[in-house]
Amino acid sequence: MPSVTVFCFLASYAVAFGLEIARWFRKISINRIVVLVAAAAGMVAHTIYLLNRSGQTGKPPLLSSTHDWMLVLAWLVIGSYLLLTALNRKLPLGVFLLPVVIVLIIMAYFVSDGPNLRVGPKAAIEQAHSGWVMLHATLLVFGITGVVVGFVLSVMYLYQHRRLKHHQAMANDLALPSLERLARLNRSAVIISVPLLTLGMLFGVFMGLLSRKGPNPISFADPIVISNSIVWLVMLVFFVWLLATRRPVGKQVAWTTIWAFGFLLVTIISLQVLTGDLDVIQTWH
Amino acid sequence: MNLQVVYCNHHSAALAVRERLAFSSEELLHAAYDRLRVDFPDSEIVVLSTCNRVELYAAHESPDEAPTHQQIARFFADFHQIPLDEFVDDLLEQTGPDAVRHLFEVTSSVDSMVLGEPQIVSQVKEAYDVAMKNDACGPLTNALFQGALRVSARVRTETKLSEGRVSIASVAVGEFGKSIFDRFDDKTVLIIGAGEMAEETLRYLKEEGVRDIIVVNRSLKRAEELAAEWGGRTEPFDKLDECLVAADVIVSTTGADRPIIDVPRFQQVLEKREGRAVFVLDLGAPRDFEPAVGEIDDSVFLYDIDSLEQTCERNRGKRVKEIERAQRLIEEETAKFMHDVYHQATGPVVKRLREEWHDIRRQEVERLNKKLSHLAAEDVREIEQSIERIVNKLLHPPLKALKDEAKEGTPHGLIDAMKRLFHLGD
Numbered sequence: 210m211p212s213v214t215v216f217c218f219l220a221s222y223a224v225a226f227g228l229e230i231a232r233w234f235r236k237i238s239i240n241r242i243v244v245l246v247a248a249a250a251g252m253v254a255h256t257i258y259l260l261n262r263s264g265q266t267g268k269p270p271l272l273s274s275t276h277d278w279m280l281v282l283a284w285l286v287i288g289s290y291l292l293l294t295a296l297n298r299k300l301p302l303g304v305f306l307l308p309v310v311i312v313l314i315i316m317a318y319f320v321s322d323g324p325n326l327r328v329g330p331k332a333a334i335e336q337a338h339s340g341w342v343m344l345h346a347t348l349l350v351f352g353i354t355g356v357v358v359g360f361v362l363s364v365m366y367l368y369q370h371r372r373l374k375h376h377q378a379m380a381n382d383l384a385l386p387s388l389e390r391l392a393r394l395n396r397s398a399v400i401i402s403v404p405l406l407t408l409g410m411l412f413g414v415f416m417g418l419l420s421r422k423g424p425n426p427i428s429f430a431d432p433i434v435i436s437n438s439i440v441w442l443v444m445l446v447f448f449v450w451l452l453a454t455r456r457p458v459g460k461q462v463a464w465t466t467i468w469a470f471g472f473l474l475v476t477i478i479s480l481q482v483l484t485g486d487l488d489v490i491q492t493w494h
Numbered sequence: 495m496n497l498q499v500v501y502c503n504h505h506s507a508a509l510a511v512r513e514r515l516a517f518s519s520e521e522l523l524h525a526a527y528d529r530l531r532v533d534f535p536d537s538e539i540v541v542l543s544t545c546n547r548v549e550l551y552a553a554h555e556s557p558d559e560a561p562t563h564q565q566i567a568r569f570f571a572d573f574h575q576i577p578l579d580e581f582v583d584d585l586l587e588q589t590g591p592d593a594v595r596h597l598f599e600v601t602s603s604v605d606s607m608v609l610g611e612p613q614i615v616s617q618v619k620e621a622y623d624v625a626m627k628n629d630a631c632g633p634l635t636n637a638l639f640q641g642a643l644r645v646s647a648r649v650r651t652e653t654k655l656s657e658g659r660v661s662i663a664s665v666a667v668g669e670f671g672k673s674i675f676d677r678f679d680d681k682t683v684l685i686i687g688a689g690e691m692a693e694e695t696l697r698y699l700k701e702e703g704v705r706d707i708i709v710v711n712r713s714l715k716r717a718e719e720l721a722a723e724w725g726g727r728t729e730p731f732d733k734l735d736e737c738l739v740a741a742d743v744i745v746s747t748t749g750a751d752r753p754i755i756d757v758p759r760f761q762q763v764l765e766k767r768e769g770r771a772v773f774v775l776d777l778g779a780p781r782d783f784e785p786a787v788g789e790i791d792d793s794v795f796l797y798d799i800d801s802l803e804q805t806c807e808r809n810r811g812k813r814v815k816e817i818e819r820a821q822r823l824i825e826e827e828t829a830k831f832m833h834d835v836y837h838q839a840t841g842p843v844v845k846r847l848r849e850e851w852h853d854i855r856r857q858e859v860e861r862l863n864k865k866l867s868h869l870a871a872e873d874v875r876e877i878e879q880s881i882e883r884i885v886n887k888l889l890h891p892p893l894k895a896l897k898d899e900a901k902e903g904t905p906h907g908l909i910d911a912m913k914r915l916f917h918l919g920d
Contacts, residue, residue, distance in 0.1 A: 226591065308595045357776060369673060373673055373674060373795050374672070374788075374792070374795065375800040376804070377804065378669060378804040378805040378808055379669075379673075384673075385673070386676075387674055387675055387676045388673065389674065389675050389677075389771070390674040390676045393676075458769040458792070458793065459771065459793075460793075
């Protein structure tokens with residue numbers, strides 16, 4: 210496997226983002242192709258990096274370290290971006306999605322890339338239960354991908370709403386989805402991501418109970434466990450509000466999503482960054 | 495002959511100004527013509543008033559009798575009871591060939607906000623018809639407006655200006671409506687007014703899949719005709735508020751001279767709408783919705799004609815080549831029209847001068863034939879041809895001067911000079 214650093218794909222995504230911005234301001238037909246090539250090249254490097262890391266740690270990227278877990282999250286987001294941009298030539302998705310990817314990768318720099326001490330032989334969770342751990346991490350990463358998507362959809366909604374209220378035309382033949390569609394997709398993102406996060410949390414509790422039989426039990430007083438539980442509760446309240454409101458107003462939903470999802474992303478990422486080097490409170494995600 | 499147009503349009507004046515200067519109904523236009531007949535009795539006049547422009551075309555025999563820009567501005571101010579300084583800077587003026595070119599561009603929709611839109615042709619036709627009904631037209635305005643309609647047909651046939659999104663409704667729905675709603679087949683569309691613009695909008699919305707259409711109009715008969723044509727239903731005008739609550743898309747195109755929906759009225763409507771988004775397209779000039787209605791709530795998206803300016807400019811930028819082709823045709827037609835007009839003005843003088851000089855030539859040749867009867871027929875013919883050539887050569891400089899001068903406008907001074915110099919009489 211070729212040697213690839215985080216900088217390789219971070220640079221590719223930064224170039225793609227720069228071109229997306231250029232595409233917004235000036236219509237250049239070749240731009241979209243170059244954007245896709247830059248982002249795809251970044252994704253290839255990103256994939257190779259994750260495979261290398263997995264090879265080094267002997268664990269799937271989702272379980273090997275917090276650093277890898279965040280890069281998997283960024284990888285899923287960039288995959289969604291490439292797919293949607295390839296399908297819709299007018300959609301300027303990169304302007305909204307690529308900054309999130311870039312932030313996730315930069316944050317991954319600051320979190321621990323050491324092996325996860327909670328998983329593996331003689332760890333809190335025995336090798337025999339690593340399937341449950343995998344399920345827990347997968348549910349959380351997909352749930353948070355849904356959160357990122359919902360967050361970006363809400364930003365797009367607010368931009369589109371502002372544009373329409375100010376009677377501004379879209380630049381250079383670009384087109385955002387309608388408010389009606391953005392609201393629907395946003396609702397779907399919430400409805401899909403919150404149950405995934407809930408299931409992830411439940412599996413986390415289950416893992417915590419399992420770890421009590423091992424030599425290093427996980428404490429439910431772990432600050433990350435506590436803060437994630439609070440974030441999850443906030444999400445659950447939002448979810449119930451969304452389902453209970455008969456006819457939610459699109460802009461209100463968008464703002465609530467941004468606050469709720471933004472709170473979740475900032476909390477999770479900040480905690481991982483702030484506590485990244487402390488083995489005492491290191492978790493699987 | 496002199497021709498001028500004093501006007502304001504979407505380039506020079508905001509809708510807030512245009513709607514105050516507009517002649518929104520035929521009754522108002524009749525009143526305007528009555529007033530114009532008094533103010534400018536010797537002028538031929540046509541008034542063109544649409545949502546994008548208010549234009550007054552005036553033609554007269556003598557330049558001295560032509561109304562000035564200031565006089566026409568004063569007419570607008572007095573008729574609409576608006577202080578002159580509130581709009582005088584927005585009024586533009588074109589004269590002679592520039593006025594002709596302007597009307598040709600307007601009628602060909604090169605000057606329209608939505609490039610290539612077909613409604614302007616019927617609007618120009620209607621303006622011309624109303625002027626004729628009011629006995630305000632004359633030979634020059636007849637020729638001008640008939641010429642404009644002919645040029646418009648030529649531009650539409652020989653260029654691609656009429657292709658693509660060529661109605662205000664299509665631009666508004668395409669740019670803004672589709673950014674609000676994903677689909678229209680599950681939406682209720684309310685049309686207020688039943689004029690041509692309402693019909694044009696319905697045509698486009700039908701293509702977008704609209705099924706539920708409500709037409710509300712002061713004249714129920716016209717509303718029923720429109721609703722029947724497009725598969726909609728009608729509601730009486732006094733049930734407008736209920737219709738406003740039910741509608742997702744509202745298109746208003748009445749000829750009302752002041753807003754029919756103000757903020758308090760729409761606020762009451764909003765209370766019953768439960769936050770549902772509403773796309774309001776106000777195509778009236780004067781506007782039917784008070785502009786502040788768009789600020790009441792986040793769910794209200796209100797657009798008037800001027801809201802489309804940015805989109806239309808962008809579309810215009812994409813079609814520069816077609817605009818250039820149309821302008822070349824218009825330039826050619828303007829030159830041809832002016833040539834015909836000047837030819838009509840100088841024609842009688844040229845004809846009389848030629849006839850007079852050739853009469854003298856004929857008389858002199860006859861006299862010479864009588865005196866020199868011994869000459870052979872071939873010699874006589876040679877002499878006749880020589881004299882004819884001399885007359886033609888002598889005629890050439892004054893006629894050329896007249897022709898050259900006519901390129902710049904009717905050469906009243908030169909025509910008078912020639913009449914006096916050569917005793918041509920009237």
